Amino acid sequence: DIQMTQSPSSLSASVGDRVILTCRASQNINNHLHWYQQSPGKAPKLLIYSASHLQTGVPSRFSGSGTGTDFTLAISSVLPEDFATYYCQQTYSSPGNTFGQGTTLVI
Amino acid sequence: EVQLVESGGGLVQPGGSLRLSCAASGFTFTNYDMQWVRQTAGKGLKGLEWVSVIGIDGDTYYPASVKGRFTISREDAEKSLYLQMNNLRAGDTAIYYCARVGRYGALDYWGQGTLVTVSS
Numbered sequence: 001d002i003q004m005t006q007s008p009s010s011l012s013a014s015v016g017d018r019v020i021l022t023c024r025a026s027q028n029i030n031n032h033l034h035w036y037q038q039s040p041g042k043a044p045k046l047l048i049y050s051a052s053h054l055q056t057g058v059p060s061r062f063s064g065s066g067t068g069t070d071f072t073l074a075i076s077s078v079l080p081e082d083f084a085t086y087y088c089q090q091t092y093s094s095p096g097n098t099f100g101q102g103t104t105l106v107i
Numbered sequence: 108e109v110q111l112v113e114s115g116g117g118l119v120q121p122g123g124s125l126r127l128s129c130a131a132s133g134f135t136f137t138n139y140d141m142q143w144v145r146q147t148a149g150k151g152l153k154g155l156e157w158v159s160v161i162g163i164d165g166d167t168y169y170p171a172s173v174k175g176r177f178t179i180s181r182e183d184a185e186k187s188l189y190l191q192m193n194n195l196r197a198g199d200t201a202i203y204y205c206a207r208v209g210r211y212g213a214l215d216y217w218g219q220g221t222l223v224t225v226s227s
Binding site: 032034036042043044045046049050055087089091094095096097098099101102 | 140154155156157160162168170204209210211212213214215216217218219220
């Protein structure tokens, strides 16, 4: 099974900061990597698909990059509504898929 | 507007059964694979795990953790997705989400989730 490891597990930031979250796959997954945001009490929401493609309606302050085993999600200038938990997901082994354990962005 | 609405969660004893439903609207249901994902509550709500996938052709897939106990199905005429869960265990306690499989396998729409608690 492909394992996904996110770091850090928790990240402190202030409004206006630029932050970078990391996701690493246990083997090459090309660009079959997606990012989700989950706010408390809500379902996950797709932000980025295929490593770097912004989902429709998602603000441009979010961006994704990477290929192979190492991926990043960047928020260029954090807003109050961005404090949430972020998950990566690989679909290289589709239909099976694996999520990372999440990174919580805290104030 | 795409909407997915789950129902059917609740409290069930170990070894019991439960059937979850997901009502879809706002898109052509027959054009999309669908997936169930669960989220366990360890230290806070984390631990997303795929539970099952059903293709537009009806092919089904499961991880080892639920294979043989869970059955995913779809009723295209009703725009509905189902998850039959048998022989439930404490470790199956989670929030269960249905999700639409979009481009490149990403889950582009999710329901609000339904809580399943397995306990005596």
